[in-house]
Amino acid sequence: MDDQRHDERPIGLFDSGVGGLTVLEAVARRFPEESFLYLGDTARVPYGTKSARTVERYTLQVADCLLRRGVKGLVVACNTASALGLAALRAQSPVPVIGVIEPGCRAAAAARPDGGQPARVGVIGTRSTVASGAYPYHLAMLDPSIQVISLACPLFVPLVEEGWVDHPAVRMIVTDTLTPLFTQRLDALILGCTHYPVLKGVIAETMGVRVALIDSSAAVADELSRHLGGLIAPAPRGAAQRLAFLVTDVADRFKETATRFISGIAVEAVEVVDL
Amino acid sequence: MDDQRHDERPIGLFDSGVGGLTVLEAVARRFPEESFLYLGDTARVPYGTKSARTVERYTLQVADCLLRRGVKGLVVACNTASALGLAALRAQSPVPVIGVIEPGCRAAAAARPDGGQPARVGVIGTRSTVASGAYPYHLAMLDPSIQVISLACPLFVPLVEEGWVDHPAVRMIVTDTLTPLFTQRLDALILGCTHYPVLKGVIAETMGVRVALIDSSAAVADELSRHLGGLIAPAPRGAAQRLAFLVTDVADRFKETATRFISGIAVEAVEVVDL
Numbered sequence: 001m002d003d004q005r006h007d008e009r010p011i012g013l014f015d016s017g018v019g020g021l022t023v024l025e026a027v028a029r030r031f032p033e034e035s036f037l038y039l040g041d042t043a044r045v046p047y048g049t050k051s052a053r054t055v056e057r058y059t060l061q062v063a064d065c066l067l068r069r070g071v072k073g074l075v076v077a078c079n080t081a082s083a084l085g086l087a088a089l090r091a092q093s094p095v096p097v098i099g100v101i102e103p104g105c106r107a108a109a110a111a112r113p114d115g116g117q118p119a120r121v122g123v124i125g126t127r128s129t130v131a132s133g134a135y136p137y138h139l140a141m142l143d144p145s146i147q148v149i150s151l152a153c154p155l156f157v158p159l160v161e162e163g164w165v166d167h168p169a170v171r172m173i174v175t176d177t178l179t180p181l182f183t184q185r186l187d188a189l190i191l192g193c194t195h196y197p198v199l200k201g202v203i204a205e206t207m208g209v210r211v212a213l214i215d216s217s218a219a220v221a222d223e224l225s226r227h228l229g230g231l232i233a234p235a236p237r238g239a240a241q242r243l244a245f246l247v248t249d250v251a252d253r254f255k256e257t258a259t260r261f262i263s264g265i266a267v268e269a270v271e272v273v274d275l
Numbered sequence: 276m277d278d279q280r281h282d283e284r285p286i287g288l289f290d291s292g293v294g295g296l297t298v299l300e301a302v303a304r305r306f307p308e309e310s311f312l313y314l315g316d317t318a319r320v321p322y323g324t325k326s327a328r329t330v331e332r333y334t335l336q337v338a339d340c341l342l343r344r345g346v347k348g349l350v351v352a353c354n355t356a357s358a359l360g361l362a363a364l365r366a367q368s369p370v371p372v373i374g375v376i377e378p379g380c381r382a383a384a385a386a387r388p389d390g391g392q393p394a395r396v397g398v399i400g401t402r403s404t405v406a407s408g409a410y411p412y413h414l415a416m417l418d419p420s421i422q423v424i425s426l427a428c429p430l431f432v433p434l435v436e437e438g439w440v441d442h443p444a445v446r447m448i449v450t451d452t453l454t455p456l457f458t459q460r461l462d463a464l465i466l467g468c469t470h471y472p473v474l475k476g477v478i479a480e481t482m483g484v485r486v487a488l489i490d491s492s493a494a495v496a497d498e499l500s501r502h503l504g505g506l507i508a509p510a511p512r513g514a515a516q517r518l519a520f521l522v523t524d525v526a527d528r529f530k531e532t533a534t535r536f537i538s539g540i541a542v543e544a545v546e547v548v549d550l
Contacts, residue, residue: 042324043319043325043326043329044318044319045324049320049525049528050318050524050525051318051525054318054524154437155433155434155437157433158430158432158434159430159433161324162429164430164448167447167448168447169444169445169447169448169451170444172442172443172444172447173439173442173444176442176444249325249326249329250324250325250326253324
């Protein structure tokens with residue numbers, strides 16, 4: 001009886017490139033018996049500058065690749081793909097699909113300001129994520145009184161991808177880009193792109209201590225915990241965690257960049273796949 | 276008789292994105308009776324971080340799209356595609372193919388230092404262009420005594436794509452990136468990426484007046500002039516120039532970015548194509 005409620009298949013998790021590894025690290029730590037199969041669409045990164053139609057098509061192709069390898073659930077660990085491809089993917093996926101946007105919104109909506117005012121929430125993301133309106137939409141569903149201020153930060157992804165994180169030039173670019181948010185008296189700022197947690201230190205210094213930074217990787221782990229044992233059967237007790245990686249181009253560079261993103265898990269066994 | 280040596284079909288010109296417009300501007304000005312069909316593979320930009328196999332495949336797909344529209348010649352206005360896809364494309368193209376690397380090398384080899392020393396030539400480009408070794412190879416074919424120093428500048432493309440050109444942070448990034456070249460006593464520096472001419476002012480200030488900057492767009496125009504009337508029949512005398520544009524994603528943003536790159540030609544009539 002008990003065996004039927006366990007499932008040793010991995011959970012699929014994907015991103016346009018390496019950014020989603022921040023989410024993988026959070027869920028792999030939180031669920032040490034679960035196995036994960038990560039796919040980084042490194043041949044077509046970045047998604048954040050592409051049209052809704054293109055991102056939706058890519059999202060379905062990547063999910064299909066993971067489904068053919070037998071995953072028991074899908075985590076779309078990319079804000080742009082979550083914003084533009086999640087509805088189409090949910091409509092046709094045979095397994096449960098978790099995005100990063102709804103969990104991030106729930107965490108942000110919990111950030112209550114002093115004095116009972118409506119929360120003022122900032123959202124930073126890629127151009128496509130911001131243009132999609134996905135964050136304002138989901139925040140309004142949770143609490144229509146929340147005021148949302150969105151800002152695209154298109155240079156943050158290439159800075160992180162190239163490892164420019166601690167350089168004074170990065171501080172200048174982050175400060176200049178975030179300037180429109182300084183006067184907005186924000187209660188919380190959603191880091192609406194999986195690359196941005198890498199710049200969290202600089203963003204925190206720039207925004208000041210009064211603004212709560214919402215990193216969706218922890219929120220996604222919360223969401224997954226609600227699904228495990230419900231729609232997704234958990235791994236058998238005592239199962240050894242397996243982590244495997246698929247990329248669509250240049251496996252060596254993926255490993256090198258991955259070590260800049262995450263410290264808690266080893267990125268080995270990287271396989272190149274054609275989509 | 277004379278009619279047979281003219282051909283009013285356009286010349287196809289392509290790049291991974293908007294960078295090749297610097298080349299288009301140079302050839303459209305130089306040959307005001309010739310028509311050009313430009314294709315920017317904006318859905319898959321950047322090429323410079325992708326593997327040789329992937330870039331070769333993309334190059335053949337893009338060329339095929341232009342050939343089906345009836346171009347009389349092809350200009351590969353992208354250094355990465357020229358470095359990694361030109362040989363395969365030339366092997367199967369029914370029309371003449373011009374790349375950007377050989378013309379740039381010829382211009383650089385003409386930069387003679389004082390005192391009869393062998394020329395010392397620097398090459399900056401994307402990671403994939405530099406890794407290909409295409410510039411050292413072609414420079415050695417022209418003059419084996421030339422000493423070549425190559426350097427990848429992966430952040431320059433996103434800076435230009437996002438319009439960060441005059442900002443102090445850009446100066447810091449350019450200076451830091453080019454530091455390894457300062458002590459190399461270069462005679463010439465090849466701007467081995469079609470995006471880099473947009474940063475020419477900052478690069479020139481950083482490298483100093485003694486280093487000749489080689490912008491391959493002028494060199495490509497020289498190369499095309501050798502082909503017109505030879506392998507490529509010129510347009511009829513007095514023909515009105517037509518410029519048309521194809522992109523693989525998001526036409527509006529292409530127009531907006533294009534105006535930052537080029538001032539001499541109008542970017543209208545942009546059509547989105549699937550590859």
